[in-house]
Amino acid sequence: MKFLSILGSTGSIGTSALEIVRMHPDRFQVKALTAANNIGCFARQIDEFKPELVAVLDETKALELSRVLKGTCRPQILFGEAGYCEAAAYKSSDMVLLAMVGAAGLKPALCAIESKKQIALANKETLVMAGEIVMAKALENDVSILPVDSEHSAIFQCLKGNRKKELKTIFLTASGGPFRKISFDTFKDISLKDALNHPTWNMGHKITIDSATMMNKALEIIEAVHLFDITHEEIQVLVHPQSIVHSMVGYKDGSIMAQMGLPDMKGAISYALSEPERLDLQMDFPDFTTIGSLTFEKPDIQKFPSLLFAFEACKQKGTLPAVMNAANEVAVCAFLEKRIGFLDIFRLISSTMEHHTRIDNPDLSGIIEADCWAREKAQSQI
DSSP states (O other): OEEEEEESTTSHHHHHHHHHHHHOTTTEEEEEEEOSSOHHHHHHHHHHHOOSEEEESSHHHHHHHHHHOOSSOOOEEEEHHHHHHHHHTOTTOSEEEEOOOSGGGHHHHHHHHHTTOEEEEOOTHHHHHHHHHHHHHHHHTTOOEEEOSHHHHHHHHHHTTSOGGGEEEEEEEEOOOTTSSSOGGGGGGOOHHHHTOOSSOOOOHHHHHHHHHTHHHHHHHHHHHHHTTOOGGGEEEEEOTTOOEEEEEEETTSOEEEEEOOSOTHHHHHHHHHTTSOOOOOOOOOOHHHHOOOOOBOOOTTTOTHHHHHHHHHHHOTTHHHHHHHHHHHHHHHHHTTSSOHHHHHHHHHHHHHHOOOOSSOOHHHHHHHHHHHHHHHHHTO
């Protein structure tokens, strides 16, 4: 039996993880859950899975949750960053699924590591902001960080049984999002509804917009550098619209290993939760006879400069990746609120990065300061 804390349980990753728990009650038990605002959904999860501790965004949400909880399950209710950190370090849990969105996941991740919990990581921003610190802390505390992103899970699986020193290239695949085929001249007219209409994946709003701008892939480039201890020169991004090949690893003898499956996050989540075993998820294989062909193409950097931002952040290191991430979070929030246009997302990130005075080898406080500076700088430009 594995005892879980799931941080971000009402999002797409969290709900998929709870589906897996529901399918395998003999393997998993939920000890702690956290959410932000979706109190109705969260209350239903609490009633079903009966965690001992829960946390929400703020005191107002905590009071609302206390009012709507039904049945005899009355867990300890906490709120805010302190509540999330308490859930991440909860004594009864031995694995933490970090499925929170954005920079808010960093401190809970560090709390989980310092409490020697094994980590299933879906919060890529944690490694984007502070990859060197997080990975060093994990090594120091003998904590495994298992990737939940489908691309990084694919790479992790393709590296199994092979020697790291024989790796030559990681092929990081991307669906291309909803705007792969349209002309750059029409980008100025992209609406919020258009950007939220992803062709293959069902995700939360922030991640869906990140996919539309390919910032999701940009963040994954930086995440891969830290997860697999490689350089950005060893990463090649390929647009693969069918989303069947989740990523590939190329070795120095010319061999390439790919991990494939239908575009469903439950496969990657379950592997992180149960590795090295594989759970029966009752999922179908891709029907290769009807797919017709699997295609790959280079990303269009003019249309999607987010990839250039990521490679530059990898090259310069220091506080620049955290600044890139913070500016993106502000820009996406503004776009979701219809305060800026689609192209303004790229302009805002680029301008914020250009105005930043990079700090090399920052400690955690330096990263947090850079994050705060970038948010203020980005907001001032909206």
